[in-house]
Amino acid sequence: MTPGFDHSYAGLGSAFSTAQAPDPVSAPQLLLWNALLAEALGWSGTPDTHPEQLQALAGNQPLPDTQPIATVYAGHQFGQYNPQLGDGRATLLGEWVTASGDRFDIQLKGAGPTAYSRGGDGRSPIGPVIREYVVSEAMHALGVPTTRALAAVATGEPVIRNRIEPGAILTRVASSHLRVGTVQYFAMTRGGDDVAELVDYVVARHCDPAKLNETPAGSAAAVLLDSVCERFAKLVAHWQVLGFVHGVLNTDNALLCGETIDYGPCAFMDHFDPQACFSSIDRQGRYAWPNQPGIMHWNLAVLAECLLPLIAADTEIAQQTAQEIVDRYPARFHAHHQHWLAAKLGLDEVTANDGTLVQGFHDILAADQLDFTLAFRWLTEVANDNLPHSPLPELFSVPDALNDWATGWQARRSANQGDTHAITAAMNQVNPVVIPRNHLVQRAIDQAEAGEIKWIETLLERGQSPFQWHSGDLEWARAPEPGERVTRTFCGT
Numbered sequence: 303m304t305p306g307f308d309h310s311y312a313g314l315g316s317a318f319s320t321a322q323a324p325d326p327v328s329a330p331q332l333l334l335w336n337a338l339l340a341e342a343l344g345w346s347g348t349p350d351t352h353p354e355q356l357q358a359l360a361g362n363q364p365l366p367d368t369q370p371i372a373t374v375y376a377g378h379q380f381g382q383y384n385p386q387l388g389d390g391r392a393t394l395l396g397e398w399v400t401a402s403g404d405r406f407d408i409q410l411k412g413a414g415p416t417a418y419s420r421g422g423d424g425r426s427p428i429g430p431v432i433r434e435y436v437v438s439e440a441m442h443a444l445g446v447p448t449t450r451a452l453a454a455v456a457t458g459e460p461v462i463r464n465r466i467e468p469g470a471i472l473t474r475v476a477s478s479h480l481r482v483g484t485v486q487y488f489a490m491t492r493g494g495d496d497v498a499e500l501v502d503y504v505v506a507r508h509c510d511p512a513k514l515n516e517t518p519a520g521s522a523a524a525v526l527l528d529s530v531c532e533r534f535a536k537l538v539a540h541w542q543v544l545g546f547v548h549g550v551l552n553t554d555n556a557l558l559c560g561e562t563i564d565y566g567p568c569a570f571m572d573h574f575d576p577q578a579c580f581s582s583i584d585r586q587g588r589y590a591w592p593n594q595p596g597i598m599h600w601n602l603a604v605l606a607e608c609l610l611p612l613i614a615a616d617t618e619i620a621q622q623t624a625q626e627i628v629d630r631y632p633a634r635f636h637a638h639h640q641h642w643l644a645a646k647l648g649l650d651e652v653t654a655n656d657g658t659l660v661q662g663f664h665d666i667l668a669a670d671q672l673d674f675t676l677a678f679r680w681l682t683e684v685a686n687d688n689l690p691h692s693p694l695p696e697l698f699s700v701p702d703a704l705n706d707w708a709t710g711w712q713a714r715r716s717a718n719q720g721d722t723h724a725i726t727a728a729m730n731q732v733n734p735v736v737i738p739r740n741h742l743v744q745r746a747i748d749q750a751e752a753g754e755i756k757w758i759e760t761l762l763e764r765g766q767s768p769f770q771w772h773s774g775d776l777e778w779a780r781a782p783e784p785g786e787r788v789t790r791t792f793c794g795t
């Protein structure tokens with residue numbers, strides 16, 4: 303099959319989206335192009351050598367076969383229901399279908415106002431575009447399901463926020479942009495109109511058809527809810543063990559496909575802070591690191607409420623079925639989380655018996671404000687007898703408490719069952735050397751604002767192999783100096 307655009311979501315009709323051409327910009331310039339992603343998608347040509355592609359990614363001239371739309375959704379923002387949101391600064395060019403039949407939304411973010419802009423300018427400053435590009439691509443390399451970045455283009459036009467900033471457009475690639483908030487719009491705002499059609503669409507696009515056949519007829523909604531339950535549990539467990547704080551886990555930022563979306567105020571923690579919260583607008587810490595698993599459970603419950611009428615005709619049966627599925631979430635999260643923890647600590651499994659050991663490690667990290675990423679990497683090098691051969695001793699000093707703890711940890715490891723060599727070696731694949739630390743992301747933004755792209759390209763390249771040591775890692779892997787620490791993040795969009 304030749305890769306190309308398709309428009310199945312636009313085909314659902316005007317209740318779901320509005321035709322919306324991107325708004326042209328005056329002086330587009332290519333900032334970043336993701337050649338590896340383009341290759342994986344089977345995208346031919348690059349904006350470097352094909353000026354028409356640059357024009358298309360800036361929204362100036364449509365690519366052949368695109369049919370741009372803005373989609374409508376709703377969502378709970380910080381717990382408050384907003385009955386109508388939508389793509390206010392994004393247009394969906396269409397779905398790119400690869401040679402093997404995989405389907406991806408291709409969206410221009412920052413491409414001008416739409417029917418859902420609510421008075422906003424539909425634009426994005428360069429800073430948030432760079433942040434999303436760098437962090438989403440790093441997440442992908444770390445193995446976390448995420449939307450991706452195909453290109454960043456400077457518009458040549460200013461964007462007015464707290465200050466005047468250069469504008470940019472991100473070309474975002476996602477398995478789809480369908481959100482809990484998309485279902486909410488039809489179920490809650492529109493009183494149930496078209497929910498069935500939407501659910502059938504999402505299930506056909508994102509769920510295993512075999513699951514549909516397993517269950518009694520009419521339960522596509524239950525299949526969807528159960529799939530989303532599993533995806534959320536898995537995704538959040540992964541965020542937690544990487545120290546990733548999303549920052550704005552509103553229901554409109556929770557994708558049904560289970561990919562991470564919206565890199566607004568997100569941040570990775572440097573030193574371990576069990577209450578880590580970076581977003582300047584999250585004053586109550588609603589979306590703090592320890593709350594993420596619970597918040598995604600809450601988001602799942604909102605989805606369940608929307609789906610009730612489709613789960614079963616009988617209200618009681620519908621409620622019971624939905625509740626059973628929502629109740630699976632904590633155990634699923636726990637299983638994924640324990641699995642990750644075991645892998646990161648080089649243990650065959652983490653059981654209730656290991657609770658004191660695991661807690662002891664986190665307590666030392668918290669008490670001494672040790673770097674979260676480097677602490678796990680220290681364990682990795684120690685377990686693999688690689689400490690003297692790695693740059694780690696120069697990056698991480700070990701307090702006595704941690705050395706003492708490690709004695710108990712090694713004793714526990716010697717009781718590992720199974721292929722102990724493989725368990726130890728595998729620590730290298732789950733404990734990263736480099737993550738997109740806040741001070742690196744901030745430097746990337748500062749450079750982009752000053753028109754410098756070279757350093758960002760080097761950062762992106764380094765981020766592609768996060769689990770290996772490279773020369774120069776004394777710089778890429780180090781924790782921030784006190785003066786470099788970024789402790790507050792801003793949406794800035």
Ligand code: AMP
Nearest residue numbers: 387388389390391419422423424425795
């Ligand atoms: P977010 O905080 O990025 O999840 O966005 C929340 C809502 O605000 C979405 O409906 C966005 O489309 C909309 N929005 C954010 N920034 C802008 C902007 N500059 N212009 C128009 N709409 C925007």
Ligand code: MG
Nearest residue numbers: 554555563564
């Ligand atoms: Mg959003």
